[in-house]
Amino acid sequence: AAGVIQSPRHLIKEKRETATLKCYPIPRHDTVYWYQQGPGQDPQFLISFYEKMQSDKGSIPDRFSAQQFSDYHSELNMSSLELGDSALYFCASSRISTGANVLTFGAGSRLTVL
Amino acid sequence: AQSVTQLGSHVSVSEGALVLLRCNYSSSVPPYLFWYVQYPNQGLQLLLKYTSAATLVKGINGFEAEFKKSETSFHLTKPSAHMSDAAEYFCALSGGYGNKLVFGAGTILRVKS
Numbered sequence: 001a002a003g004v005i006q007s008p009r010h011l012i013k014e015k016r017e018t019a020t021l022k023c024y025p026i027p028r029h030d031t032v033y034w035y036q037q038g039p040g041q042d043p044q045f046l047i048s049f050y051e052k053m054q055s056d057k058g059s060i061p062d063r064f065s066a067q068q069f070s071d072y073h074s075e076l077n078m079s080s081l082e083l084g085d086s087a088l089y090f091c092a093s094s095r096i097s098t099g100a101n102v103l104t105f106g107a108g109s110r111l112t113v114l
Numbered sequence: 115a116q117s118v119t120q121l122g123s124h125v126s127v128s129e130g131a132l133v134l135l136r137c138n139y140s141s142s143v144p145p146y147l148f149w150y151v152q153y154p155n156q157g158l159q160l161l162l163k164y165t166s167a168a169t170l171v172k173g174i175n176g177f178e179a180e181f182k183k184s185e186t187s188f189h190l191t192k193p194s195a196h197m198s199d200a201a202e203y204f205c206a207l208s209g210g211y212g213n214k215l216v217f218g219a220g221t222i223l224r225v226k227s
Binding site: 043056090103104108110 | 157220
């Protein structure tokens with residue numbers, strides 16, 4: 001079965017650079033979520049999209065932005081990177097119509113800021 | 115407001131012993147509850163979910179959890195631990211359709227041979 005695809009799996013950037021992470025949800029899933037997991041921490045919700053519209057916003061820095069495109073894939077853009085942005089970034093997708101809000105997570109994109 | 119508390123950041127059991135990972139929640143609306151497992155350097159895999167049907171939920175790999183509203187708990191159990199169960203386990207809560215998941219801090223399970 002198709003899963004949530006994230007790219008790149010690993011990314012190394014310098015401080016003040018920009019990074020873009022991509023997420024391809026499971027086909028027919030209508031909602032995408034982004035989470036940030038720092039070292040030894042639980043995943044923290046950043047932002048979500050339902051049918052290409054932002055549906056909820058969590059602790060996402062102003063330096064970050066995200067959007068969902070017409071093909072339902074989503075991109076998380078991070079600018080002016082800081083050392084503290086080093087983390088594992090997860091994308092998850094769900095299909096609200098199936099109920100129970102079961103999120104399926106991708107394998108994550110590991111960002112290292114040097 | 116919604117929150118999840120996992121008691122014990124680290125749990126160590128012997129192979130073949132009972133696994134009990136504790137999770138308590140706080141929610142202003144009837145919750146949906148989940149357990150996810152994360153192996154090192156990997157994503158989050160759904161173990162099981164509670165969605166207001168049966169209070170005893172069976173998941174993959176022999177895990178199960180019981181929703182107890184009176185205790186606001188959703189503890190995860192497995193009768194006999196296997197070495198392959200060593201991982202980090204996250205309890206999570208959702209307030210309903212389309213709502214984000216709120217995670218607990220996680221419990222690292224160590225299985226001793």
